[in-house]
Amino acid sequence: MWQLADQTLESRLLIGSALYPSPSIMQDAIRASGAGVVTLSLRRQNPGAGGGNDFWALLRELDLHLLPNTAGCHSVKEAITTAQMARELFDTRWIKLEVIGDEYNLQPDPFGLLEATRELISQGFEVFPYCTDDLVLCEKLVDAGCRILMPWGAPIGTGKGLINPYALNTLRQRLPDITLIVDAGIGAPSHAAQALEMGYDGVLLNTAVAQASDPVTMARAFKHAVSAGRLAYEAGVMPARDMARPSTPVLGTPFWKP
Amino acid sequence: MITVWLNNEQKQLQDPICLAEALTQWQPSGKGFAIAINEVFVSRSNYAVTSLRDGDHIELLVPMQGG
Numbered sequence: 434m435w436q437l438a439d440q441t442l443e444s445r446l447l448i449g450s451a452l453y454p455s456p457s458i459m460q461d462a463i464r465a466s467g468a469g470v471v472t473l474s475l476r477r478q479n480p481g482a483g484g485g486n487d488f489w490a491l492l493r494e495l496d497l498h499l500l501p502n503t504a505g506c507h508s509v510k511e512a513i514t515t516a517q518m519a520r521e522l523f524d525t526r527w528i529k530l531e532v533i534g535d536e537y538n539l540q541p542d543p544f545g546l547l548e549a550t551r552e553l554i555s556q557g558f559e560v561f562p563y564c565t566d567d568l569v570l571c572e573k574l575v576d577a578g579c580r581i582l583m584p585w586g587a588p589i590g591t592g593k594g595l596i597n598p599y600a601l602n603t604l605r606q607r608l609p610d611i612t613l614i615v616d617a618g619i620g621a622p623s624h625a626a627q628a629l630e631m632g633y634d635g636v637l638l639n640t641a642v643a644q645a646s647d648p649v650t651m652a653r654a655f656k657h658a659v660s661a662g663r664l665a666y667e668a669g670v671m672p673a674r675d676m677a678r679p680s681t682p683v684l685g686t687p688f689w690k691p
Numbered sequence: 692m693i694t695v696w697l698n699n700e701q702k703q704l705q706d707p708i709c710l711a712e713a714l715t716q717w718q719p720s721g722k723g724f725a726i727a728i729n730e731v732f733v734s735r736s737n738y739a740v741t742s743l744r745d746g747d748h749i750e751l752l753v754p755m756q757g758g
Binding site: 449450452453473474478486504510511519638 | 721724725727758
């Protein structure tokens with residue numbers, strides 16, 4: 434069990450609800466992942482169409498903690514308004530704050546992110562900022578009141594894994610009391626295990642499961658990977674070294690001559 | 692009459708009219724939506740006391756899949 438903001442959770446996997454081949458596969462995959470938190474969003478819908486509410490009903494059946502996002506917001510004002518709408522609609526003060534600064538790689542705008550974070554925290558939100566792995570930005574987000582940070586592993590949807598382990602490791606070392614979750618860029622269960630082995634508290638992913646050939650089985654794979662990574666972290670991973678050292682005892686080596 | 696924009700669709704309404712009355716005409720399904728007018732959030736408790744004005748841009752958002 435671990436603590437995420439004001440909630441006690443079992444799984445360290447947070448999962449998205451988008452891009453699945455069908456609503457029923459979404460439900461089955463999220464269940465199979467064992468995740469305790471699911472992300473979702475808000476979008477325009479013509480009145481009377483009802484599509485959003487069908488999705489909402491399916492998600493509510495899963496009975497998970499909801500983490501609404503501000504995906505698609507490019508300005509501080511858009512992000513703050515979307516967060517306020519999400520708070521009322523989903524009845525939660527949690528918000529995955531995205532302020533996108535570059536359309537090509539969907540890189541967070543660090544300046545807008547910090548400004549929006551300050552305002553939303555002053556309004557009582559628990560802000561989960563989707564951020565880059567920049568140490569100074571992360572320190573300023575913590576100064577603004579964030580208890581949780583969600584640096585990217587790689588750009589959203591790329592599946593490239595942890596492209597800058599040095600920066601992510603630096604964050605872990607320098608911010609030991611902050612809940613750190615790698616968000617975005619994870620493509621394979623081994624990437625998730627790597628993040629947990631580094632001491633990250635969790636991972637948030639979507640595409641890697643939803644776009645797998647078999648999302649339900651992949652969800653199960655991620656469940657095990659996250660668990661294995663955390664166990665490895667707790668067990669203490671051996672330090673890497675340059676020189677080989679035999680694991681078989683050299684004493685009594687056959688055919689040895691001085 | 693006034694003209695407003697609902698999710699970028701032009702709508703004609705009688706004048707004066709409050710947001711709650713306009714929603715009765717538009718009939719969004721259930722309570723699963725949230726509203727902003729001119730990029731400012733309007734809480735559900737204020738629908739009945741929020742007057743719509745000519746040229747208002749209304750965003751009506753519903754739950755959607757997200758990552």
